[in-house]
Amino acid sequence: MCSRVFRYAVATDRAESDPAAALVDALVTPPKGGYPAILDRKEIGGLLRSVRGYQGTPTTRTGLLLCAYTFLCPGEVAALHWTDVDLDGGQITIPAERMKMPRPHVVPVSTQVAGLLREIQPLTGRFRFVLNSLRSTDRHISDNTLNAALRRLGYTKEEMVAHGFRQIASTILNEEGWNPDWIERQLAHVERNKVRRAYDKSEHLAGRIEMMQAYADLLDRLESAR
Numbered sequence: 001m002c003s004r005v006f007r008y009a010v011a012t013d014r015a016e017s018d019p020a021a022a023l024v025d026a027l028v029t030p031p032k033g034g035y036p037a038i039l040d041r042k043e044i045g046g047l048l049r050s051v052r053g054y055q056g057t058p059t060t061r062t063g064l065l066l067c068a069y070t071f072l073c074p075g076e077v078a079a080l081h082w083t084d085v086d087l088d089g090g091q092i093t094i095p096a097e098r099m100k101m102p103r104p105h106v107v108p109v110s111t112q113v114a115g116l117l118r119e120i121q122p123l124t125g126r127f128r129f130v131l132n133s134l135r136s137t138d139r140h141i142s143d144n145t146l147n148a149a150l151r152r153l154g155y156t157k158e159e160m161v162a163h164g165f166r167q168i169a170s171t172i173l174n175e176e177g178w179n180p181d182w183i184e185r186q187l188a189h190v191e192r193n194k195v196r197r198a199y200d201k202s203e204h205l206a207g208r209i210e211m212m213q214a215y216a217d218l219l220d221r222l223e224s225a226r
Contacts, residue, residue: 037164074143
């Protein structure tokens with residue numbers, strides 16, 4: 001910022017040079033703050049074991065596990081409709097209007113996610129939402145409910161939040177060398193390059209199906225490791 005001021009001063013004959021230019025590479029830009037997340041793999045295994053043993057409502061436990069395996073935003077998990085789920089087709093499709101994006105978001109369903117959905121279906125399958133509220137069958141749980149469950153499990157808001165499962169997934173999948181385009185599409189991130197965004201209409205679905213199953217299997221291995 002100072003360098004821009006001095007350059008303007010030079011251009012308007014108010015200064016002879018930009019003394020801040022020498023500091024351009026000396027100052028390190030601080031990293032952007034993300035959501036609190038546990039990134040150590042051993043601790044991720046402990047987190048998953050804690051969630052699996054959660055003694056609260058089944059919908060809350062299922063919601064946390066869906067966050068872990070699908071790494072959808074907590075609000076998207078909480079508001080998931082049964083009409084979004086196609087177990088026979090092996091995918092979840094969230095409509096564009098709920099995603100606030102120009103197209104629907106497709107989530108390949110791993111065998112683990114299919115198991116979670118089949119397990120909760122006898123409880124909520126007759127209702128609108130996969131994770132319906134205990135207070136009203138016309139409402140779904142909130143992402144605050146998911147965060148409150150993490151607090152009950154002993155994780156502080158500085159250690160882990162429901163949104164942190166997305167950061168865990170992004171970190172692990174990049175470390176494992178998966179295609180960055182597949183990862184970004186699965187995170188429903190918008191392509192920043194306008195030209196590429198205009199021409200890249202592919203869903204990378206075949207690759208994402210493979211990636212999501214591999215990721216779910218990896219989480220299971222972390223959970224079972226002691």
